[in-house]
Amino acid sequence: MSTIRLHATTTLTPEQYIAGLTDFGPGRSRFFGNSGDEDLRIHHLGLTDADVTEGSRGIWERLRYDWSNPNRVVLTTTDSNVWGGASGHIYTFLRRTDGMTDIDVVVVREGKNLKGWILGLVLGSIGKGVLERAFANSVQALERRNVVPGRFDKVAV
Template identity: 65%
Template sequence: MTTIHLHKTTTATPEQFLAGLTDFGPGRHELFGNSADSYLEVHHEGPHDADVTEGSSGIWERLHYDWSDPHHVVMTTTDSNLWGGASGHTYTLTQLPTGMTDVDAVVVRDGKNLRGRLLAMVLGLFGTRVLGKPFEKTIEAIETRSGGGSGKNTQTPGR
């Protein structure tokens, strides 16, 4: 099992980030590069949770999103072609006194087959670099979408 920690400070508010994170409409790939529209299937969407299949490049997972606490979003993998066990994502959004928002993301990858275990091992070695760039692009896309793309964000890798 591999755990990757990502951190970035953004001009987007927690509400704006949550709105991007839970926008399951067409064009999701513009915010999340690893979520191609051709893979996207919303099985259920409620006021504080959703059941969504997404992925790209031959890797997919079905996730249960829970944002009943809008500052702590938990995405649990319920099915995947690679990931099982404790796999998922957790986003913690903390509003700072400066008006900026700290975004802490934890990605857990527990391979359920040989390919998944091998990819989890690679992510264990290079996960911050591999997932860090898409994470940065997501933050920038949400800032732009929210009208706050000031470029004043910072990243602390591996936090």
């Protein structure tokens, strides 16, 4: 089992990042590269929870999203072709006094078969940089989405 910790500081509010993270509409892959639009299936979408299958490049997982806590989003893997056990993601948000937001992410990857075990081992070691870049790219893409043209402040989503 691999546990990867990621961090970013952003101009986004927690609400803006959560709105992007839980936007399962067309174009999701522009913000989350590991969530191909053609592989996205929404099984349930509530006000503060969702049941979604997503993935890309032959790896998929079904996730239960829970964003009922405005400072934390929990994604629990309920099925996957490679991940099992305690796999999932936890996003924690901290509003800073300077108007920025700290986002901490814990990604747990527990392989349920040989392919998952090998991928988990790679992600926990040399592959961590791939997850760091993907997370940084999602933050930057969501920041660009929330900029009002011609203004320096942000629009709430």
